[in-house]
Amino acid sequence: MEPELKAKIIDGFTIGKNIRANLKLEIEELKKKGCVPHLAIIQVGAREDSNSYVRMKQRAAVEAGMDFTLRKEPESITQAELLAMINKMNNDPAIHGILVQLPLPKHIDEKVITEAVDYRKDVDGFHSLNMGKLVKKDEDPLFVACTPKGCIRLLKEVGCPISGQRAVVIGRSNIVGMPVFQLLNRLDATATLCHSRTKNLGEIVKQADIVIAAVGRARMVKGEWIKDGAVVIDVGTNPVPDSTKKSGYRLVGDVEFDVAIQHASRITPVPKGVGPMTIAMLMDNLVISAKRYFEGTRAPWT
Amino acid sequence: MEPELKAKIIDGFTIGKNIRANLKLEIEELKKKGCVPHLAIIQVGAREDSNSYVRMKQRAAVEAGMDFTLRKEPESITQAELLAMINKMNNDPAIHGILVQLPLPKHIDEKVITEAVDYRKDVDGFHSLNMGKLVKKDEDPLFVACTPKGCIRLLKEVGCPISGQRAVVIGRSNIVGMPVFQLLNRLDATATLCHSRTKNLGEIVKQADIVIAAVGRARMVKGEWIKDGAVVIDVGTNPVPDSTKKSGYRLVGDVEFDVAIQHASRITPVPKGVGPMTIAMLMDNLVISAKRYFEGTRAPWT
Numbered sequence: 001m002e003p004e005l006k007a008k009i010i011d012g013f014t015i016g017k018n019i020r021a022n023l024k025l026e027i028e029e030l031k032k033k034g035c036v037p038h039l040a041i042i043q044v045g046a047r048e049d050s051n052s053y054v055r056m057k058q059r060a061a062v063e064a065g066m067d068f069t070l071r072k073e074p075e076s077i078t079q080a081e082l083l084a085m086i087n088k089m090n091n092d093p094a095i096h097g098i099l100v101q102l103p104l105p106k107h108i109d110e111k112v113i114t115e116a117v118d119y120r121k122d123v124d125g126f127h128s129l130n131m132g133k134l135v136k137k138d139e140d141p142l143f144v145a146c147t148p149k150g151c152i153r154l155l156k157e158v159g160c161p162i163s164g165q166r167a168v169v170i171g172r173s174n175i176v177g178m179p180v181f182q183l184l185n186r187l188d189a190t191a192t193l194c195h196s197r198t199k200n201l202g203e204i205v206k207q208a209d210i211v212i213a214a215v216g217r218a219r220m221v222k223g224e225w226i227k228d229g230a231v232v233i234d235v236g237t238n239p240v241p242d243s244t245k246k247s248g249y250r251l252v253g254d255v256e257f258d259v260a261i262q263h264a265s266r267i268t269p270v271p272k273g274v275g276p277m278t279i280a281m282l283m284d285n286l287v288i289s290a291k292r293y294f295e296g297t298r299a300p301w302t
Numbered sequence: 303m304e305p306e307l308k309a310k311i312i313d314g315f316t317i318g319k320n321i322r323a324n325l326k327l328e329i330e331e332l333k334k335k336g337c338v339p340h341l342a343i344i345q346v347g348a349r350e351d352s353n354s355y356v357r358m359k360q361r362a363a364v365e366a367g368m369d370f371t372l373r374k375e376p377e378s379i380t381q382a383e384l385l386a387m388i389n390k391m392n393n394d395p396a397i398h399g400i401l402v403q404l405p406l407p408k409h410i411d412e413k414v415i416t417e418a419v420d421y422r423k424d425v426d427g428f429h430s431l432n433m434g435k436l437v438k439k440d441e442d443p444l445f446v447a448c449t450p451k452g453c454i455r456l457l458k459e460v461g462c463p464i465s466g467q468r469a470v471v472i473g474r475s476n477i478v479g480m481p482v483f484q485l486l487n488r489l490d491a492t493a494t495l496c497h498s499r500t501k502n503l504g505e506i507v508k509q510a511d512i513v514i515a516a517v518g519r520a521r522m523v524k525g526e527w528i529k530d531g532a533v534v535i536d537v538g539t540n541p542v543p544d545s546t547k548k549s550g551y552r553l554v555g556d557v558e559f560d561v562a563i564q565h566a567s568r569i570t571p572v573p574k575g576v577g578p579m580t581i582a583m584l585m586d587n588l589v590i591s592a593k594r595y596f597e598g599t600r601a602p603w604t
């Protein structure tokens with residue numbers, strides 16, 4: 001790739017690595033004071049994708065010097081048993097973050113489980129109370145969901161102005177699109193939220209100084225839609241067949257990268273763009289939680 | 303006014319009156335089954351504007367055949383006393399909706415008070431849990447704030463299509479702009495949220511099929527910004543000096559009405575547009591709450 005194009009790429013891999021290295025130092029300091037951040041994950045069943053996500057989180061937590069607990073439960077666990085387990089973790093003062101790996105088996109109501117995690121340990125940021133506080137002008141959530149937080153962190157790391165800019169978010173899921181929209185609004189961007197019912201998406205994207213794509217459709221955001229100079233954050237992670245790969249597939253984003261990079265001032269690649277930020281932000285949320293507990297800025301949850 | 307312009311006016315006064323008349327019938331039926339919707343309002347101090355809002359709500363509740371409790375407390379009430387009072391109402395199975403009239407005196411934290419109302423009796427829809435559920439794709443809030451709900455109801459009453467339409471919301475307050483944005487998104491509009499940091503507001507408004515103004519600045523939305531055929535909902539209620547009035551002022555909206563009506567297909571007047579809907583939707587929320595309790599679709603909150 002030509003150097004002037006290469007310079008446009010937002011290197012989420014290195015940014016994420018640096019964030020985690022800094023957190024590691026911070027955790028060392030915390031430990032000296034007797035505070036060890038502790039992440040607990042509950043995994044139900046043994047889906048291959050879940051295994052790999054949990055492994056990544058475990059590795060990151062351990063590398064950062066945190067305590068880590070993994071409860072692997074069989075598919076047959078009942079909702080009541082799962083709730084009891086969460087409740088015990090809610091009441092365990094040594095645990096600062098609880099993460100229930102989704103998806104859960106069909107006989108368990110994910111909404112009930114998500115709301116059962118104490119919102120003060122909700123390092124995923126999915127609890128309705130944290131979501132509600134994210135949306136309210138004069139309040140702050142205790143945690144912001146990791147991927148959206150990572151998107152904004154990338155914008156900040158590359159010095160992208162946000163206040164007063166036009167932003168377009170494509171996708172409105174609870175875990176990416178909607179919270180990223182809220183964060184952009186909190187930072188005073190003028191944001192438009194697009195989704196599967198949006199008409200003339202190309203025209204709307206064309207007006208954006210900041211484009212965030214979180215759709216889950218390979219290369220659906222056409223490169224020609226990108227306004228010259230816009231900053232593009234591509235959350236999409238879509239496997240497409242690739243016979244040159246051992247796995248038989250490779251990952252591409254929601255954005256037609258090779259064309260978009262001609263127009264954008266900065267753009268994230270897939271992989272190694274947003275992906276590594278999600279884990280880094282999870283670690284960040286853990287440190288925030290442990291400090292909040294330790295420094296007693298909140299009443300302990302026991 | 304010429305008849306073809308007059309026909310464009312959305313008559314919130316009559317729509318609100320009809321809604322309340324229908325609720326009254328519904329309440330008569332509920333009473334036969336032994337369920338009497340009951341609104342409780344706590345008013346702290348005796349601000350003139352609060353007096354008048356509370357009076358309006360009381361009148362509407364009584365007219366509709368509801369039970370009504372008003373606790374008027376002195377400015378000197380402590381936060382702890384207020385919390386105790388709310389807690390008692392939370393636990394009173396005869397009360398279906400609790401409303402703490404805002405603003406509160408400075409020594410009381412409005413956020414703490416708002417969150418103290420049981421979200422199952424939060425007929426104002428301001429609790430973070432209800433706000434969080436409003437924002438989440440797969441959840442439903444127990445209550446939606448009255449003014450935003452009234453705006454959407456007006457759109458529906460006049461048959462305005464929402465799904466797939468471009469909507470622009472000006473203003474992002476917790477009580478109007480933000481929830482109205484969320485409702486538009488839930489109904490599959492492609493919505494843009496504007497605020498005081500928005501640049502080129504006129505250009506953005508010009509693209510909208512639906513414009514909702516909730517700013518609080520007299521006639522700041524210029525009539526020429528309105529796209530031909532757009533539907534305009536004007537939430538603004540701004541007093542401007544008027545020596546021909548006994549009070550010395552009259553109320554105008556955020557929209558330059560006389561010019562906007564030339565372009566809009568439908569438009570709300572101020573007053574008698576959104577205003578009457580707020581009270582009607584409060585009564586609607588009360589009936590929803592009483593039914594939910596009575597029909598046992600939720601566990602009672604005692």
Ligand SMILES: NC(=O)C1=CN([C@@H]2O[C@H](COP(=O)(O)OP(=O)(O)OC[C@H]3O[C@@H](n4cnc5c(N)ncnc54)[C@H](OP(=O)(O)O)[C@@H]3O)[C@@H](O)[C@H]2O)C=CC1
Pocket residue numbers: 147170171172173174175176177194195196197198201214215216217220235236237238274275276278
């Ligand atoms: N760490 C990371 O890098 C992460 C990456 N991801 C990736 O991000 C992508 C999105 O994930 P997620 O938010 O969970 O996905 P969801 O499937 O939950 O949401 C997809 C959103 O895209 C919208 N959409 C679908 N089709 C279109 C279309 N043709 N035009 C415009 N919008 C459309 C949907 O609209 P509607 O609401 O109308 O259905 C929906 O809001 C995926 O590729 C996922 O793998 C996700 C999380 C973390």
Ligand SMILES: NC(=O)C1=CN([C@@H]2O[C@H](COP(=O)(O)OP(=O)(O)OC[C@H]3O[C@@H](n4cnc5c(N)ncnc54)[C@H](OP(=O)(O)O)[C@@H]3O)[C@@H](O)[C@H]2O)C=CC1
Pocket residue numbers: 449472473474475476477478479496497498499500503516517518519522537538539540576577578580
């Ligand atoms: N029943 C009814 O009819 C009701 C009527 N109202 C009326 O609605 C109006 C809004 O009320 P409320 O939401 O409480 O007001 P707030 O003052 O809480 O919010 C006003 C919003 O307007 C935005 N704003 C201010 N100036 C501009 C500007 N120049 N351009 C674009 N946006 C701007 C602000 O932006 P920022 O966030 O950047 O500060 C803010 O988000 C008022 O007139 C009020 O009287 C309100 C409630 C009920």
